[in-house]
Amino acid sequence: MQLPPPRPRRGPALHHLVATLAVVLGGAAHAQAASGCEGVYFDPQKRFLHNEAPAAAVPQALPAGTPLGAVSYRPRGSATAVPLEDYFGKFCTTGFLVMHEGQVVFERYLQQARPSTALLSASMSKTVLALLIGIAIGEGRLSLDERVATVLPDFRDSAFADDSVEDLLRMSSGVALKNSFRPGEASDNQSTNPMIEPFTDVRAYLAGKKEKDPAGKVFNYNGAVTAVLGLMLSARTGVSNTDYLSTHLWGPMGAESPAYWIKNRAGQEGVQGQFVASLRDYARLGQLIMTLGRVGGRQVVPQAWIEQMTQLRRDKPQPAAVPYYGLHVWIPQAAGGRAFAWGTNGQNIFVDPIAKVVIVHTGNSPEAEFNGNDHLFPIRDAITATLRAPKQ
Numbered sequence: 001m002q003l004p005p006p007r008p009r010r011g012p013a014l015h016h017l018v019a020t021l022a023v024v025l026g027g028a029a030h031a032q033a034a035s036g037c038e039g040v041y042f043d044p045q046k047r048f049l050h051n052e053a054p055a056a057a058v059p060q061a062l063p064a065g066t067p068l069g070a071v072s073y074r075p076r077g078s079a080t081a082v083p084l085e086d087y088f089g090k091f092c093t094t095g096f097l098v099m100h101e102g103q104v105v106f107e108r109y110l111q112q113a114r115p116s117t118a119l120l121s122a123s124m125s126k127t128v129l130a131l132l133i134g135i136a137i138g139e140g141r142l143s144l145d146e147r148v149a150t151v152l153p154d155f156r157d158s159a160f161a162d163d164s165v166e167d168l169l170r171m172s173s174g175v176a177l178k179n180s181f182r183p184g185e186a187s188d189n190q191s192t193n194p195m196i197e198p199f200t201d202v203r204a205y206l207a208g209k210k211e212k213d214p215a216g217k218v219f220n221y222n223g224a225v226t227a228v229l230g231l232m233l234s235a236r237t238g239v240s241n242t243d244y245l246s247t248h249l250w251g252p253m254g255a256e257s258p259a260y261w262i263k264n265r266a267g268q269e270g271v272q273g274q275f276v277a278s279l280r281d282y283a284r285l286g287q288l289i290m291t292l293g294r295v296g297g298r299q300v301v302p303q304a305w306i307e308q309m310t311q312l313r314r315d316k317p318q319p320a321a322v323p324y325y326g327l328h329v330w331i332p333q334a335a336g337g338r339a340f341a342w343g344t345n346g347q348n349i350f351v352d353p354i355a356k357v358v359i360v361h362t363g364n365s366p367e368a369e370f371n372g373n374d375h376l377f378p379i380r381d382a383i384t385a386t387l388r389a390p391k392q
Contacts, residue, residue, distance in 0.1 A: 037092040037111065040195075041120045041345065041364035045260040045276050048195055051242035051269060053250040053259045060254025060295055062280060065103025073382035076374040087379060091346060091372040092365030094119060095279035099287060099358040100387045109279070111364070116257060118276045119362045122343025125261075125275035126226045128249075128285065130169060130328035132241065133233060134293075134305030135248050137165075141236040144169075151232045152207070159209045160228055167217060168229050169327040172317040176211035177222040181344055181366075189223035194264035195274055202227055202268045219317040219325060223272030226328070230271035241269050252300045253288055255281045273343065279360055286349040286358035289329075289339065310339040310351075344369050348376065355384045 045052070072081040087093065094113045098106035109115070121128070136142045142151075142165055149161040159175040167173055180187035188209075192202045206228055213220060230241055237244045242261045250259050259281065262274035277285075288294075289310070293301030309327040312335040318324050324331040329339045341349040346363020359380055363372065 036365050036367060038345070038364045041094060041362070042111075042113065043118045043276075044120050044195065044262060044274075045118055048262045048274075049198070049265070050260040050262050050276070051240055053242050053246035053255075055257050056251045056254045058254065059256035060284060062099070062283065063103050065100055065105045068098055068100075068106040068383065068386065071379075071382050071386050073375070073378045075378055084379060084382075087372075087375050091368040091375065092363045093346065093361065093368070094364055095360065095362040097279050097283050097360045098383055098387075099283055101356045102287065104283070105387070106383075107279075113279075115278060115280055118257070118260065118278060119282075120347075120364075121273065121275040121277065121282075121341075122345060122347045123223065123273045124282070124341035124343040124347050124349060125271060125273050126223070126328045127341035127349075128245070128275050129226060129230060129233070129241065129271045130309060131249060131285075131288075131301050131305075132244055133165065133169065133229060133328075134301055134309065136233055136236060136244075138302040138305060142232065146232075148228060148232065151235050152203075152228075154203070155207050155228075157210075158207045159212050160206065163228075165229070165232065166327070168225050170316055171219050171221045171225055171325060171328075172217045173220065173222075173225050173228075174213050174217040175209055175220075175225075176213045177209075177220060177224055179220075179222045189272065192224045192227045192270075192272065193274065194262050194268065194270040198264045200264065201266050202264065203231055203266075206231070217317060219319050221319075221325075226272035227268075227270075229328075230269060240267075241271055249300060252298060253281075253284055253295050255284060257281055279362060282349055282360045282362070283358055285341075286351045286360060289349075289351045290353045290356070290358055292353075307337075310335075310337055346372055346376075350380050352384055355388050357384050357387055359383060 071084040074081045088110055093110050096108045144166040145164050148163050149156040155161050160173060163173045178187040179189050190196050191200055191205060206224060234241050257278040260276040261269040263269045289306055292303040292306045293299055309329050311326060312324050312331050322333045330342045332338050337353045339351050345366055346361060346368025348361045350359040361376060
């Protein structure tokens with residue numbers, strides 16, 4: 001695709017306005033279920049530059065199981081149980097899918113979304129990249145103790161230079177970084193987001209980071225850290241991260257729809273939060289994690305890597321409060337292999353290998369991230385309890 005020459009870099013506030021106008025003027029085909037629902041979460045690959053990983057030639061089946069039935073849950077801080085259906089319209093849910101023992105027991109689309117609709121991952125993208133890192137390590141292309149400057153020589157004077165792959169995966173780079181989701185506020189996660197700053201050279205921006213965090217190598221969550229990992233992976237595989245995804249994960253996993261990574265004008269993919277896929281393929285990713293990287297008779301991701309990703313390491317830097325953090329995946333207080341991918345504005349893939357449950361939730365409102373979490377985590381627990389209860 002022939003691109004126009006680069007234009008001067010715009011500020012994040014203007015880019016947020018441009019992105020919003022693109023949604024409105026582009027005629028987003030999805031109805032707003034409630035005030036505050038954001039259309040940009042639907043099929044963003046139609047409005048932004050992207051790389052594409054095609055669907056598998058033969059998709060992995062998602063068989064239907066016994067329907068979940070009615071579920072009620074009690075929101076945090078509430079003494080009253082409410083039905084699951086009450087949640088959907090309140091927090092701009094776009095899709096909700098539950099698998100139990102490898103079968104789909106609940107699947108719902110809202111705001112005119114469909115099974116083929118591509119939904120923005122937000123930070124669930126980080127976990128997708130971590131799966132690819134594990135595959136590359138299994139192939140001998142990378143190692144957990146490898147340093148950034150060894151893989152990216154232009155980072156030798158950067159604050160990231162001595163960070164290991166593991167440091168980055170654990171969000172403990174020791175680099176002074178600012179994280180913010182407030183539109184227009186200068187921050188490293190937004191400056192490296194191709195949907196907000198499409199003209200930023202992310203590699204040069206990150207190589208130019210010089211300041212260390214005075215607190216040292218503590219847990220400091222920021223998408224810019226994932227962007228460094230994405231640059232390292234691509235440097236070692238010799239292909240784009242989307243191409244590596246296509247040949248090593250998306251096809252072998254049996255995806256039924258294409259996946260996309262939104263990219264900037266320099267072709268740099270937003271691996272930190274701009275992955276796009278269908279609800280059912282997010283469920284396949286959750287199922288793959290639950291089965292320790294195995295799909296059918298094929299080991300797609302090394303089993304040891306899934307176990308390492310989801311292992312709770314209290315001896316490593318951790319958030320100040322639960323949930324905990326593994327290798328670019330979140331770990332609930334009740335660990336034991338349980339994990340979840342978590343993205344802002346209501347994106348979640350919950351994986352519980354003990355209950356054999358995968359729950360995928362997508363949404364498109366900040367309310368789904370903040371007030372919604374007082375509902376979503378109890379919903380997860382109520383669904384799991386329902387599916388584990390003895391059958392009548």
